[in-house]
Amino acid sequence: xxxxLGMLGIALMACGGGDDAGxxxxxxxxxxxxxGQPAALTAFAKRDDTLKVxxxxxxxxxxxxxxxxxxxxxxxxxxxxxxxxxxSADDDKWQWDTYTKVNDVPAAxxxxxxxxxxxxxxxxxxxxxxxxxxDGSFALGDNTEHKLTVYVSDTxxxxxxxxxxxxxxxxxxxxxxxxxxxY
Numbered sequence: 001x002x003x004x005l006g007m008l009g010i011a012l013m014a015c016g017g018g019d020d021a022g023x024x025x026x027x028x029x030x031x032x033x034x035x036g037q038p039a040a041l042t043a044f045a046k047r048d049d050t051l052k053v054x055x056x057x058x059x060x061x062x063x064x065x066x067x068x069x070x071x072x073x074x075x076x077x078x079x080x081x082x083x084x085x086x087x088s089a090d091d092d093k094w095q096w097d098t099y100t101k102v103n104d105v106p107a108a109x110x111x112x113x114x115x116x117x118x119x120x121x122x123x124x125x126x127x128x129x130x131x132x133x134x135d136g137s138f139a140l141g142d143n144t145e146h147k148l149t150v151y152v153s154d155t156x157x158x159x160x161x162x163x164x165x166x167x168x169x170x171x172x173x174x175x176x177x178x179x180x181x182x183y
Contacts, residue, residue: 039081041075043179044164058121070154071158073086074149075166076145077145077146079139081170083137084150086152089163106175126148161183164183
């Protein structure tokens with residue numbers, strides 16, 4: 001009996017734990033939902049300080065100024081959401097998101113890069129508070145409305161007339177489409 005219990009303990013230990021690869025919620029249970037309206041992206045607009053402010057670097061987890069000006073947008077989000085993605089709507093050259101490392105970017109977001117490490121970062125702020133985790137991932141676990149400012153490193157994509165669309169992913173992996181903004 002002692003050997004059976006010992007083997008069971010070893011088996012249970014082998015099944016759990018491991019390294020957290022980062023990159024947002026791993027499953028719907030990582031973000032608790034509350035009753036209320038569904039997740040939504042109700043506003044997305046270019047800010048007056050766009051390309052005049054430096055808040056983030058281009059890669060996952062670079063949440064400090066890097067010496068280059070960033071594009072900035074106002075976004076109104078009602079959670080819960082586990083990630084954001086901004087897509088260059090006119091082409092398939094530019095994508096920024098809060099997916100990190102090897103986390104898959106859902107195909108429904110029309111993403112050209114399937115993994116978080118292959119994309120630019122979005123810095124998410126509520127007032128002066130950075131909402132990204134240290135690795136660059138992001139989640140809102142409640143269903144209240146949040147007025148956010150998001151920053152994206154300038155890649156040369158932010159030119160007059162360019163179009164950008166914002167998306168969010170919910171804890172149950174549904175994709176929420178937001179407005180498109182003309183830069």
